[in-house]
Amino acid sequence: MNKRKVAVFVEGQAEYVFVRDFLCRWYDYDSTLLGIECFSLRSDLYNSEPYPFGDRKSVNYYQIVNVGNDRSVLSKMLKEAPRLQNVGFHQIIGLSDMYSDLYHVQTKERCIDVAVNQKLIDECQNSLNASSQRDLLSYHFAIMEVEAWILGMYQFLQQIDSSLTPQFIMSRLQIDITADPEISFYHPAKVLDEIYRLAGRQYGKHLNEIASITSQFSKDDYARLLASGHCKSFNEFIKDLVAE
Structure with missing residues (x-):
C-alpha cells in the first residue's frame, strides 16, 4: 500500500x-x-x-x-x-x-x-x-x-585518486572545492571535468561517469551535505x- x-x-x-x-x-x-x-x-x-x-x-x-x-x-x-x-x-x-x-x-x-x-x-x-x-x-x-551537488560531497574525489585533496586542487586550479559550489561555480560540470583531468580522467555527463560517482555515495554523505549549509x-x- x-x-x-x-x-x-x-x-x-x-x-x-x-x-x-x-x-x-x-x-x-x-x-x-x-x-x-x-x-x-x-x-x-x-x-x-x-x-x-x-x-x-x-x-x-x-x-x-x-x-x-x-x-x-x-x-x-x-x-x-x-x-x-x-x-x-x-x-x-x-x-x-x-x-x-x-x-x-x-x-x-x-x-x-x-x-x-x-x-x-x-x-x-x-x-x-x-x-x-x-x-x-x-x-x-x-x-x-x-x-554542484556532487561537488558539495567533494570527499569522494580522493576515492577517484588519493591526490585530489582540497589543497592539491587549489594549488593546481585555484579552485576552492570546500566552498559552497552553488554560489561559486557557474559551470559545475566543467569544474568537475577540470578536477578529473588532474587525475588523467574526464567527466562529460555520460551515464557511466555519473553512475560511477553516485555509486560511491552513502546515506551519510547525503546527510552531511544536507546539514552543511x-x-x-x-x-x-x-x-x-x-x-x-
Whole structure:
C-alpha cells in the first residue's frame, strides 16, 4: 500500500541517475519502503529504463522520467499531470539545471546572477499555479547544475585518486572545492571535468561517469551535505522528494 506515489521529471541522464541512486541510498535499499520505475520520454512515448527496484506496492513508489531536454521538463510534467493525478499520484516534481542556453542569454557575462535565478524560478512557479493540478506540482532547479551537488560531497574525489585533496586542487586550479559550489561555480560540470583531468580522467555527463560517482555515495554523505549549509537547492529538492 502506497503512502506516497511520486513522479519525478528530470532533464537528462545526470539528474536521472542522481535521483535514482539517492533514493536507493536514502531508503537503505529496502524494497518494502521503496519502489522505483525509470523511463525515458521520447515523442510522448514512455520507454522503460533497465533499473526497476521494489515494486508499485512499496510504501514509497517513485516514477523517474528522463525527458532528455532541459526546456521540456516543465511542459512534459504539466501535460502528464492530469493523467498522473487520475492514476493516483500524490506528487509531481520537476528537476532541471539552472545552467542552460536560456541562462546564458539572460546573463551574457556567464556568471551566477541571483536575480536571474529568481526570475526563472518565478516563471516556472507561475506556470504551475495556472494548472488545475497545482497542489500536486513542484519544480526545482539545481543551481547551477546537479554537479554542484556532487561537488558539495567533494570527499569522494580522493576515492577517484588519493591526490585530489582540497589543497592539491587549489594549488593546481585555484579552485576552492570546500566552498559552497552553488554560489561559486557557474559551470559545475566543467569544474568537475577540470578536477578529473588532474587525475588523467574526464567527466562529460555520460551515464557511466555519473553512475560511477553516485555509486560511491552513502546515506551519510547525503546527510552531511544536507546539514552543511551548502547547496540550498539540494536541500529544498530533497525535502520535497522524500517529504522529511
